[in-house]
Amino acid sequence: MDDKHINTSILSKQILEDQKKSRIDHMTYLPGMEQIDSDIMDKILAATAAYDYDKCTAHDVEIALAHEGRLTPYDFGALLSPAARPYLEEMAQAAQRETRKHFGNEILLFTPIYIANYCENYCIYCNFNRYSKIKRAKLNADEIDQEMAAIAATGLREILILTGESRHASDVEYIGMACQIARKYFKVIGIEVYPLNSDEYAYLHKCGADYVTVFQETYNPDKYETLHLDGHKRIFPYRVNAQERALMGGMRGVGFAALLGLDDFRKDAFATGMHAYYMQRKYPAAEIAFSCPRLRPTINNEKINPMDVHEAELLQIVTAYRLFMPFASITISTRENARVRDNLLKICATKISADSKTGVGEHSAQVKDKGDGQFEIDDNRTFDQIYQAILDNGLQPVLNDYIYV
Amino acid sequence: MSTENNAAKDTLVIGGHEFSSRFILGSGKYSYDLIKAAVDNAGAQIVTMSLRRANDDTQTNILDYIPEGVTLLPNTSGSRNAEEAIRIARLSREISGSNFVKIEVIPDTKYLLPDNHETVKAIKTLAAEGFICMPYMYPDLNAAREMAAAGAACIMPLAAPIGSNHGLATKDFIQILIDEIDLPIIVDAGIGKPSQACAAMEMGAAAVMANTALATAGDIPAMAGAFKKAIQAGREAYLAGMGAERVKGASASSPLTGYLR
Numbered sequence: 085m086d087d088k089h090i091n092t093s094i095l096s097k098q099i100l101e102d103q104k105k106s107r108i109d110h111m112t113y114l115p116g117m118e119q120i121d122s123d124i125m126d127k128i129l130a131a132t133a134a135y136d137y138d139k140c141t142a143h144d145v146e147i148a149l150a151h152e153g154r155l156t157p158y159d160f161g162a163l164l165s166p167a168a169r170p171y172l173e174e175m176a177q178a179a180q181r182e183t184r185k186h187f188g189n190e191i192l193l194f195t196p197i198y199i200a201n202y203c204e205n206y207c208i209y210c211n212f213n214r215y216s217k218i219k220r221a222k223l224n225a226d227e228i229d230q231e232m233a234a235i236a237a238t239g240l241r242e243i244l245i246l247t248g249e250s251r252h253a254s255d256v257e258y259i260g261m262a263c264q265i266a267r268k269y270f271k272v273i274g275i276e277v278y279p280l281n282s283d284e285y286a287y288l289h290k291c292g293a294d295y296v297t298v299f300q301e302t303y304n305p306d307k308y309e310t311l312h313l314d315g316h317k318r319i320f321p322y323r324v325n326a327q328e329r330a331l332m333g334g335m336r337g338v339g340f341a342a343l344l345g346l347d348d349f350r351k352d353a354f355a356t357g358m359h360a361y362y363m364q365r366k367y368p369a370a371e372i373a374f375s376c377p378r379l380r381p382t383i384n385n386e387k388i389n390p391m392d393v394h395e396a397e398l399l400q401i402v403t404a405y406r407l408f409m410p411f412a413s414i415t416i417s418t419r420e421n422a423r424v425r426d427n428l429l430k431i432c433a434t435k436i437s438a439d440s441k442t443g444v445g446e447h448s449a450q451v452k453d454k455g456d457g458q459f460e461i462d463d464n465r466t467f468d469q470i471y472q473a474i475l476d477n478g479l480q481p482v483l484n485d486y487i488y489v
Numbered sequence: 490m491s492t493e494n495n496a497a498k499d500t501l502v503i504g505g506h507e508f509s510s511r512f513i514l515g516s517g518k519y520s521y522d523l524i525k526a527a528v529d530n531a532g533a534q535i536v537t538m539s540l541r542r543a544n545d546d547t548q549t550n551i552l553d554y555i556p557e558g559v560t561l562l563p564n565t566s567g568s569r570n571a572e573e574a575i576r577i578a579r580l581s582r583e584i585s586g587s588n589f590v591k592i593e594v595i596p597d598t599k600y601l602l603p604d605n606h607e608t609v610k611a612i613k614t615l616a617a618e619g620f621i622c623m624p625y626m627y628p629d630l631n632a633a634r635e636m637a638a639a640g641a642a643c644i645m646p647l648a649a650p651i652g653s654n655h656g657l658a659t660k661d662f663i664q665i666l667i668d669e670i671d672l673p674i675i676v677d678a679g680i681g682k683p684s685q686a687c688a689a690m691e692m693g694a695a696a697v698m699a700n701t702a703l704a705t706a707g708d709i710p711a712m713a714g715a716f717k718k719a720i721q722a723g724r725e726a727y728l729a730g731m732g733a734e735r736v737k738g739a740s741a742s743s744p745l746t747g748y749l750r
Contacts, residue, residue: 154668172746173743173745173746395750396749427748431745
């Protein structure tokens with residue numbers, strides 16, 4: 085395979101050696117993984133294979149911009165293409181109009197809480213991977229309560245519960261317990277954990293969770309295979325179908341993302357949008373959300389970078405998401421610095437985390453046994469600082485926007 | 490979203506049947522002896538027929554006036570609920586031999602507005618019996634989704650109250666159906682002029698159905714020809730890809746992207 089998109093910053097001698105070893109088939113489900121009757125993955129892969137961004141022209145981009153509010157998949161592809169680069173300001177203006185039309189000036193605030201960082205996968209770019217030499221931790225019920233109380237004291241009312249991907253260390257009952265504790269303090273609960281079966285999603289929904297985010301990382305199965313060498317996460321189709329199983333389990337909303345910088349970002353962003361598009365058509369009641377994470381350095385590899393996804397490319401991707409799906413929530417990560425985040429809030433993002441920590445037990449002084457973080461964040465502002473920055477930009481911070489039913 | 494974008498062989502596909510014409514002609518409200526000329530001038534391959542008129546007397550039968558090779562589309566006009574629509578559809582199939590049925594459930598004699606809920610119920614039964622169901626409906630996205638799930642072969646939203654010749658009064662809602670439903674969207678009812686039919690086709694409608702616009706024209710066959718050209722022009726414009734109608738030009742400065750490093 086002639087791969088023009090290898091991010092050498094994530095490679096090490098050890099990883100290169102490990103990539104040569106034989107591995108299980110990444111397209112075959114493992115025992116216990118629910119297989120649903122769905123054609124969504126095939127549609128995403130077919131659309132992405134057919135997407136040839138070098139063929140898109142300036143005229144295609146202009147047509148796409150003229151289709152404000154109702155872009156076709158072809159238009160979306162044009163906006164992600166190199167031909168759209170000279171139109172970045174126009175895309176930003178159009179994205180801002182669409183965002184204000186659908187969301188007014190409201191910006192939702194939330195914060196992530198990492199309750200455990202044990203992981204059984206071997207994702208070569210991630211600091212949580214099973215071979216990574218980091219301090220592992222798992223909060224018990226009291227510690228989760230202390231952490232959540234500390235977060236709620238800031239005023240936040242939406243929380244995103246995260247774990248490393250270990251069914252053994254952090255089983256579904258454990259995550260459910262965290263959701264039940266969260267219900268005491270928060271109005272909106274999202275989860276970002278390993279992919280589950282639909283009955284498990286139904287269980288977590290009963291425990292209070294309403295939103296499920298799963299990063300696909302890359303939608304290129306060949307590339308995916310070389311990045312996820314071991315563990316359940318290696319099984320590509322089980323991950324792609326996670327959002328659909330979550331909706332089948334009764335969740336209100338699902339989030340989509342490619343980790344930008346792992347592969348050809350135009351193809352991955354296109355696939356992410358098409359995934360959301362096909363899901364929305366099949367499940368019109370679902371809330372749709374995008375995240376737009378770029379690769380970040382970790383404590384064990386400070387040279388990791390997002391390859392060719394610079395700030396302008398990130399803006400191109402996020403505005404293309406907005407114009408393709410004007411109604412979707414777009415979260416802007418703490419992987420980005422304050423300048424980028426504040427500007428994206430002005431243009432098209434609708435949700436931002438505040439007081440973010442990617443380690444375990446970092447919100448509360450009472451938790452003694454803390455675990456290392458997943459990646460280094462680039463915006464260390466407190467809740468109050470972010471809240472004020474939103475106001476200073478003429479926007480309105482909102483702490484919760486949904487009722488759990 | 491249009492499902493058939495192949496300009497080389499741009500056909501309308503309904504229930505597995507292909508048509509090159511995108512003009513569905515109604516046969517009501519005008520004399521039988523004009524039907525043939527209207528159909529010929531329209532180039533129509535599908536003509537609707539009301540069972541109410543199929544066997545009304547011993548003197549004339551509408552079936553004798555419909556040219557050969559034209560697909561008959563019996564409608565269920567006269568039905569006020571799903572049950573009646575199902576009965577009429579079954580009778581129509583016996584008489585016409587056509588599996589096509591235009592489901593019209595109209596519990597309102599003043600405005601003749603269709604009942605979407607009863608229509609969904611009728612589709613469920615008739616699709617299971619092998620009918621090619623073409624439901625006339627009030628353009629409502631949720632109802633259209635239910636009709637698609639029930640087995641409809643296309644969706645036929647009204648543009649304006651039937652017989653009004655008011656044109657695309659429900660334009661925004663029809664556009665939503667075109668964008669969201671994976672079935673041909675055939676604009677039915679209310680289209681009064683060729684320019685309105687053309688506009689519907691430019692939006693991405695798969696076909697247009699018209700009746701009153703012709704029946705009330707000075708020269709029915711001539712108007713049929715005018716509609717034919719308008720529908721073709723609209724379709725060609727849609728396939729060609731409409732030029733950009735810009736709301737706002739780019740500004741010289743970069744107020745939103747100035748932050749980039």
